Amino acid sequence: MSCALLGSLGVWVLLHPASIFVQPWRAERTATASEDVLLGPYPVEADFIALKQRGVTTIISLLEPNVPYERVLLEQERELAARHGMTVRNFPMGSILGQKFGNDYAKNSRAAAEAALGADGIAYIHCYLGLHRARNVQAHLAANVHSASFAGTNATPDADHAAERRAKAAFDAGDYAGSLAILATITRKTPRVLRVEAWNYYRLLRITEARAAFDKVLQQQPGDADAVAGLAYCDLFENRLDAADRGFGQVLAQKPDEVSALEGLGHVRYRQSRWPEAETLFARAAAMNPANPETRQMLERIRAASTAPQGAPARTAGAAAASAIP
Template sequence: MRKPSRRLVLAVLALGVVGFAFGVWVLLHPASIFVQPWRAERAAAPVDGVLLGPYPVEADFVELKKRGVTTIISLLEPNVPYEKVLLEKERALAARHGMTVKNFPMGSILGQKFGNDYVKNSRAAAEAALAADGVAYIHCYLGLHRAGNVRRYLAEHARVETAVFETRNAPSHADRDAEDRATRLFGEGRFEDALRALSGVADKGPRMLRLEGWSLYRLRRLDEAQAAFSRALALAPDDQDARIGLAYCDLSQSRLPQAEAAFTALRRQHPDDVAVLEGLGSVYYRQARWPEAEAVLADALARNPGNGETRQMLDRVRRFMAPAPADA
């Protein structure tokens, strides 16, 4: 049996070294084109004042500062060599932008956990974000598995806070009657009357504020609707319906980038919500992004076949996408 030539062995070794070096380079550049397709998008957490996402590269720090971030909650594991390098680089960038980095190591490779402190540090990271002055940004490498684990603790916190608030602020009998009357009037399309029914309630809870917001939205009093939805979220940070209301306010006021970001984040959290799909489809439609609009609107229509407006929009999208007839 012939032995491989020395030149072939050296070539294989050289290729191995180059491949290893390239792999290390990719890991140390988490925003490169080789990693970008797998990175999560930055999104709001279920509680106010907390953002979640992937490792922030230098360009991200400018945007984070604009959004009021003062604390970076890093879930990188310093015992992993490339994550140690990234953590040190992150600390230097944060110091330059006047931010603080807090590290709660959570070992994970492709979603597989390792290390003894994964669960403990997941909860500790959530608690540190809640206690931070200003906005906190929680991240791992891609913003998927470890950040998603911390997000579950934040969602649990938001549910507990909402339950406590509603228990301590249960409406009186008269306020419940007002809410029931307003709900009935809203269902009848009598939005002004619904608002009048709610006007006598001094301390509105999240449900009443949502009802007020949607009544104002139907009347196209969009700034007031936005304020009502925002107050609902301040009391119940995990209130999905209030977030949907704010996204529709952005859509109705042609703030399409903001509406797209909000609906995209909502869809990631609630992929089956028809109102979210219809809103995102409307955004794509108004941006003339026909293939994306068709996919989302078709999904929305399959879940809610009775929505004539969605059906008409989908028909128009498909006409726009149809190839022009060939000249005779």
Template sequence: MNKSTRNKWLALIAILAVAGFAAGVWVLLNPASFVVQPWRAQQSITSARFVFGPYPVQADMDRLKDEGVTTIISLLNPKVPYEAVLLEEEKKRAAKLGIEVHNFPMGSILGQRFGEDYERNSRAAAETAINTPGTVYIHCYLGLHRAANVRDYLEKHGTVDTRQFEGSVQHDRTPRQLANERGRRLFRQQQYDAALRELHSVQPLDYSAYVAQGWIRLRQEHNDLARDSFHTASLMPNPRSDASSGLGFALLRLEDLEGARAAFEQALKLSPGDNDAGQGMAQVLYRQDRLDEARVLLEQLHEEVPENPEVTALLERVRNAQPVVQ
């Protein structure tokens, strides 16, 4: 083989090596790609409080927000270059949706753990989840080994009823689920009529569709229709706090303070960390002139989420208000 031919072969090998490396990096940075997807946890065991699964791509993040997740516990290890990139992207996506992210790095390659902090961070992640109000999403890269280790720790500290939480990769979604997701996306874009058309494009409506329809009706100030949608959802099997909370806000607008209070109480019973329901209850107490109770609740909410402007403004009004003399 002459020198010219050998150089051509070396150049071709170099190009293939670079292409292979680039393809490998692309695969690692796209956890929901067709290459990685077969290895991701397709369905994650969840409870009303804890959700387990793989790295949340944008579609997953939107669905988690819609499912009421307020905190994400990421087990990605920022010392691994591609996980460091994914972690930063996750933080940016979560911040836009108002979801808090905690990182407890756990090293794992093909299920083989490494690093001195593996067990310590697993326990810390579980304990943080226990002590964090609201619904928590706990994940690693594939949603398998590291997430399972944290789940095992939680299960040892009490049993909970479970349901199935499915990922948001499109080929795993039913037509009903896809219609719900498109409807919620249009809702976030304030395209309310289009969102309603999307929700009604597949029949019958399910629980999530009725809840989404309720929030759309509230934004449109069709309070009686919003009340009916939330009420229908609250009567369906295994309702969550979002239906009761939405019902409470609809009744609050309709001046049914006792009905609103009962709805918010039910929401807080289902999810004690539901900040929206707590805020709604505080509004009821304020309007019923139960200022001391409203102040205590608002101070608690303010401590949990100090940057919430609505809670801050209502707390200021309560502190400055004088009780009505009977």
């Protein structure tokens, strides 16, 4: 009986990384060679709150799902991340007390560093305690940033980060051509940089160039929801409704409450004259982003169209899609 109790206590301890039994061994959350990447231990609820305040959007988890307690913790952090509007990417690295196991340890360590550098927003890399596996990734991260610094150019990562922020500010202000000009000075085209570039092209109705930029994002980060949504909006602009339907559906399967995809699929249903479905989609989008006047306008248009005489044309101009992006 005592062995069973000890075993149960051991499992409980492992499943509670912030307990008094584990806390003394956990590493502190720290900065890394990149200002957009943090490193630390497994994040519990309080950590998620702090990480969100810090601007973290992506969790890079090094937990190994083949280890039972880490599988449970991985599922829990995915739930917490979804609640806080973050994305979890898992690069399994098997390790017990610093002893590596598994065939993909080195490969996933490099991949985790690259994913963190290419994340949309600030990334947080963690293992269980924030020690061995996380520090292994930190070494690859430092090497990547160092390579970007001395790749035969005069630009530095800090200069690229500053240019990226200016480009995003120009995009938010509607200066799409100016944003593209700033992006052209950036030497390291991360997925985050390419996303801004692609949406600039889209807003300027340079659809072929937008497609090319979104495709580059997917080459570096397969399945990226923002790039998939961007390509779907390009399809919508060109009235390729079946392709747009598939793209927005793919995003919503991954992120059911993604507002831009809800609105995109709503435009598809509107053009298909499927009024009830279009109204449902835009109503969901409006509930999550009530400050967006375009969503309310579409709801009014749908309700007017649904009561219009049969055969009345839906708005099919590409400009309608061009205005409906995040």
